[in-house]
Amino acid sequence: MDTPAAAAVVTPAVYGASDRPPRGDYSRGGAVHADYTCPQDWASYTPADHETYKRLYERQAAQLPGLACDAFIKALPSLGVKDRIPRFEEINERLHRATGWEIVAVPGLIPELPFFTLLANRKFPVTDWIRKPEEFNYIVEPDVFHDLFGHVPMLFDPVFADYVQRYGQGGIKAHELGAGEKLARLYWYTVEFGLIRQTDGLRAYGAGILSSVGELQHAVRSGEPHRLPLDLLRAMRTRYKIDTYQANYFVIENFAQLFEFTAPDFTPLYQALEVLPDIPPGVLLPGESGKA
Template identity: 50%
Template sequence: METKMSTASDDFVIPQDWDHYTSEDHQTWDTLYARLKSVLPDRAVPGYLEALDDLGLGDGGVPDFSPLSDRLEERTGWRIVAVPGLVPDEVFFRHLANRRFPAGNFIRRPDQLDYIQEPDVFHDVFGHVPHLADPVFADYMQAYGEAGLKSLNSGRLKNLAALYWYTVEFGLISTPEGLRIYGAGIISSPAESVFALDSPSPHRVAYETERVMRTAYRIDDFQQIYFVIESFEDLLQKTLETDFGPLYQRLTGGYDHTPADILGGDQIITRGTQEYAARQDVTKAAAAD
């Protein structure tokens, strides 16, 4: 399905145009949904699968944002707004600060089931929206948006992006049953849902805000490091208690650590072998020659 960039307003909100999804689009959603639903039990954070069902995301086909937003708003005051793709930082932060989650209105092609470079409606809705039904995580997302708006002229947006990447997109959480997934980038990927918990390759390190914000990340493959939070409550509390002004003064505006680094102050849950990343880097280098 093609998006219509020209219809976007200043906040980049466009009609979802649900009636224009094709039968192939709906089949793509259903295929991805079935694959993930078979993988995520005992992997996703407790409450995620229940929210998935309660919000009706498995009712068949791409969800209609209007009734979905109504159900979500009843729980936490959030709504879903359709956008044509990635939006500017200020627009993104403002939506989050006002409890609006911007979701792409397009869906990947059938030949992109395993990977798509730009987040589509499946990633945005399947991966993110069930967490927004959790009151604590919903508050965290709003707090992140508010922090982002205050940081627009700080020169530290790269560091703030790393915070989002390693929590909202690729975060792990500790539970009495062991590590579980909550990051949307993992939850919406059948392969990384297994890799993030089972592979000996990546590091798994306890979350610490400044450590996370100083760490570079990969956008081209599975992560080399995952940061583990204790709970959504702890993540929210640490965010609200952080005085970002002095923190930004300590940061350089870039990244001080590679994803492969283990630091002396890290609380290491799993020290990874990094074999997967090394193998992939060799393969990519050979292909480039």
């Protein structure tokens, strides 16, 4: 494991249009490093915290058959313990052997450039605090359950893991070009809210779906949302909401397709996006059926 960056004063990211200060302790007595990583303060978790994680895990795992993609279901046991919040180092022993990735603790949401840089170096930032019992059914910002249960199993899939690294590498360039916000929409509609077509039907692979008991059914089974074949320009033009189920989902055929989509230089896409208008959530363009 690399030596952590030196401790520094860091500024939390602001999520969406909220005026509420971001959750998480970004000082930690100087324990947060310049790259926003920090030690997982596992000893600070209370019995109630572990019970919340256990209940969330049990409820969500019961929803997966017929809704989650095969790769996710296959990898979920690699998280290890189910009855408490796992220690990150325990997961890393298995994850690094599988795909060369590791998870690193962060105090909460972090700005785009440190986020992209961590991904480019095969390090996935995991928020280490957990929601309160009264937030059991819904939380706006990602917590340790969302990040561990939703994201980490997919990093055990070699092709998907390579896609996330390539996304991070492209994100560094997008930041330099002032296009980070547009590229973030691709992350939202793939890593967070992506659907994949399997031989037995549509399934979820996005963490925002897989960690939400309500959205899992909505995304895969409901007739309400539009489901569109993934097109890079279309996805990066499409706005999204953070406080309701998605109105649009983008569908891929396999993870190799997703990886190949990120191979070309995105500069022409960013140039096109400068003059093309954004598309509101739930709006179909001419020729789109919304039934991919």
